[in-house]
Amino acid sequence: MNQTSGVDISKVKSSYFNLLAVMMTSQQMESKYIRCLVKWGIWLGVNIEDLKELEIIKATIPSDKAGRLEAIYHLIYMIYLDKVVEDVELEVATTYAEKLGFQRGLVGDLFKSIATIGYDNYSVGDVRKEVEDFLKLQNY
Numbered sequence: 001m002n003q004t005s006g007v008d009i010s011k012v013k014s015s016y017f018n019l020l021a022v023m024m025t026s027q028q029m030e031s032k033y034i035r036c037l038v039k040w041g042i043w044l045g046v047n048i049e050d051l052k053e054l055e056i057i058k059a060t061i062p063s064d065k066a067g068r069l070e071a072i073y074h075l076i077y078m079i080y081l082d083k084v085v086e087d088v089e090l091e092v093a094t095t096y097a098e099k100l101g102f103q104r105g106l107v108g109d110l111f112k113s114i115a116t117i118g119y120d121n122y123s124v125g126d127v128r129k130e131v132e133d134f135l136k137l138q139n140y
Contacts (some may be wrong), residue, residue, distance in 0.1 A: 007077055009044065009045075011070070011074065012074045013046065013050065015070070015071050015074035015075070016044055016046070016074070017053065017054050018071070019071075019075070020037060020041075021054065021060075022061065022096065022099055023037065023092075023095075032088045032091075033088065033091070033092050033095075035088070036086070036088045036092045037092065040078045040081060044078070044081070061100055062100065068100045068101060069132065071096075071100055072100070072102070072110070072131055073127070075096060076131065077127075078093075079111075090108075090111045094107050094108055094111060097110075097111075109134075110131065113130070
């Protein structure tokens with residue numbers, strides 16, 4: 001298992017590929033979103049072999065609560081890969097979170113609260129708990 005900071009990178013990569021597959025189903029995608037997705041891929045160490053897998057991945061939205069929670073958590077992990085939170089990353093994450101079934105306002109508030117906590121000062125468990133607590137407060 002490839003782990004960094006307590007996070008299973010193979011699971012994050014899997015979420016990343018699902019994100020790519022879902023985003024590619026959009027009629028039109030802004031170039032700034034493409035740059036963001038490519039940047040995340042570089043930070044995750046995506047290679048040619050990984051991209052070949054993408055060709056056979058079918059876009060799937062996790063249907064269970066735990067799967068959607070994990071997808072949100074992985075989005076937050078990707079946002080923090082370079083220790084810089086950019087507006088475009090929050091836009092991409094919000095767009096995908098909406099496709100996961102979350103309300104736009106809810107995920108916007110969640111990502112804003114996560115963006116302000118300062119990732120260096122929190123453990124992986126702290127961030128995961130922050131996501132879970134926030135969703136509980138919203139009766140999700």
